[in-house]
Amino acid sequence: MTETTFTDIIVVGAGIAGAGAAFALAAQGHAVTLVERNFPASGPTGQSSACSHVFYLMPELQRLSKRGLEILKSISSQTGESAGWNQIGHLYCCGNNSATAFRKATNEVNALGCEIEILTTSELSQLYPDFNFDGIEMGVWEPTGGYADSYSATNALVTAARNLGCNVRLNTEVASIVIQNGQVIGVQTKEGHTIHSDKVLLATGIWTRPLLQQVGVDLPIFIERHTMTVLDAPNYARRILPVCWADDILMNYGRPDGNSTILLGTWAGGGTGFRHERTNQERQVNNPDTHDAVANSEETLNILRSFLPRMPMLADCGIRPGYTGLYDMSPDDNPIIDSAPNINGLFIICGSSGHGFKMGAGVGEAAAAMAMGYKPDVLSPFTIDRFEE
Numbered sequence: 258m259t260e261t262t263f264t265d266i267i268v269v270g271a272g273i274a275g276a277g278a279a280f281a282l283a284a285q286g287h288a289v290t291l292v293e294r295n296f297p298a299s300g301p302t303g304q305s306s307a308c309s310h311v312f313y314l315m316p317e318l319q320r321l322s323k324r325g326l327e328i329l330k331s332i333s334s335q336t337g338e339s340a341g342w343n344q345i346g347h348l349y350c351c352g353n354n355s356a357t358a359f360r361k362a363t364n365e366v367n368a369l370g371c372e373i374e375i376l377t378t379s380e381l382s383q384l385y386p387d388f389n390f391d392g393i394e395m396g397v398w399e400p401t402g403g404y405a406d407s408y409s410a411t412n413a414l415v416t417a418a419r420n421l422g423c424n425v426r427l428n429t430e431v432a433s434i435v436i437q438n439g440q441v442i443g444v445q446t447k448e449g450h451t452i453h454s455d456k457v458l459l460a461t462g463i464w465t466r467p468l469l470q471q472v473g474v475d476l477p478i479f480i481e482r483h484t485m486t487v488l489d490a491p492n493y494a495r496r497i498l499p500v501c502w503a504d505d506i507l508m509n510y511g512r513p514d515g516n517s518t519i520l521l522g523t524w525a526g527g528g529t530g531f532r533h534e535r536t537n538q539e540r541q542v543n544n545p546d547t548h549d550a551v552a553n554s555e556e557t558l559n560i561l562r563s564f565l566p567r568m569p570m571l572a573d574c575g576i577r578p579g580y581t582g583l584y585d586m587s588p589d590d591n592p593i594i595d596s597a598p599n600i601n602g603l604f605i606i607c608g609s610s611g612h613g614f615k616m617g618a619g620v621g622e623a624a625a626a627m628a629m630g631y632k633p634d635v636l637s638p639f640t641i642d643r644f645e646e
């Protein structure tokens with residue numbers, strides 16, 4: 258079965274990155290088709306804590322995050338739909354070992370026009386008297402950080418793209434990428450329809466590797482399962498945890514969700530652009546469609562226990578059922594945003610490694626520019642060939 262649909266470019270996947278790419282392409286006047294196997298944010302984007310900050314150690318991640326947040330914060334002017342943005346500020350604490358790197362990155366982020374500041378431990382203790390800052394050397398306070406609603410943000414980008422003429426096809430799974438003589442000519446859906454285009458941008462996250470293996474490209478992406486612990490703090494969540502919090506020593510992060518719930522999680526590395534931890538084999542998942550999405554009580558309590566030395570007051574909260582989500586990990590915890598080797602017209606975003614929400618709309622925009630022939634220099638660290646021996 259063949260459809261006569263022709264389009265300048267097909268974007269596969271309506272997570273935050275694919276939605277951002279579709280919006281950018283449509284805003285530039287390109288005929289774009291966005292193909293999503295379920296609905297927007299139905300993958301890991303929908304499980305995201307969506308904690309957002311510009312502070313990163315790697316300058317390119319700083320720039321992509323800054324741009325991603327600019328897009329999310331302004332998207333309601335396009336559609337009237339907001340990204341569910343909550344600007345409660347973001348606090349990133351580190352020990353003595355990372356302090357020099359954190360100071361350097363703070364200067365770099367401020368040179369981009371942001372206003373973040375370093376807080377000493379005595380300032381931190383005054384601001385947050387119930388916290389225990391043992392081992393912490395300093396905190397980076399980003400007042401314009403916070404969290405979004407990942408569904409609202411993705412839906413707003415898709416609506417904006419659709420309003421600009423993007424053909425949005427939900428419940429449509431791409432079964433294969435169609436290639437002729439080394440050139441992409443379209444995608445084939447699970448139902449056997451072909452959508453034609455000489456450009457395809459894959460933004461399929463944890464599902465990317467098998468799709469690419471079919472066309473002879475194998476990326477070193479693996480999938481990790483991460484648990485989120487959810488605490489009950491009716492009408493006092495923000496008194497206990499008023500900000501988005503990240504701890505470079507304990508490698509955990511948390512935030513209030515409204516004023517009655519607190520979310521706690523861990524990262525795999527990558528939080529600041531540094532690798533902190535070897536891959537934990539137990540977290541690896543082979544099939545993203547059959548993994549256990551429910552957090553068991555041991556996982557839930559382990560995360561809570563990791564916070565208690567820092568925030569003993571969390572012990573007073575109730576516990577709600579937790580959940581799990583999947584990270585598409587690359588070997589260095591940074592994304593791959595590149596063209597596929599030896600196939601004209603095939604472009605890839607994947608490997609966001611558990612920290613890709615905040616920069617997703619910026620990554621989508623930059624990848625859209627790459628697919629249209631202009632690769633921005635901000636993408637230069639994220640090539641596929643960096644993993645060659």
Ligand SMILES: Cc1cc2nc3c(=O)[nH]c(=O)nc-3n(C[C@H](O)[C@H](O)[C@H](O)COP(=O)(O)OP(=O)(O)OC[C@H]3O[C@@H](n4cnc5c(N)ncnc54)[C@H](O)[C@@H]3O)c2cc1C
Pocket residue numbers: 269270271272273274275292293294295296297298299300301302303304305306307308309429430431432460461462463464465468483484485522581582583584606607609610611612613614615616617
């Ligand atoms: C529990 C959890 C907490 C997180 N917290 C944060 C955080 O606080 N801050 C932060 O910055 N990041 C966070 N992240 C990471 C962030 O959410 C992800 O990096 C980001 O959402 C990935 O977006 P994506 O668009 O690349 O991919 P995805 O969200 O995986 O989207 C891919 C889309 O492609 C679709 N798709 C796949 N295959 C096909 C196909 N064959 N045909 C059609 N469609 C297809 C899927 O249905 C899906 O909608 C968190 C992640 C998790 C799991």
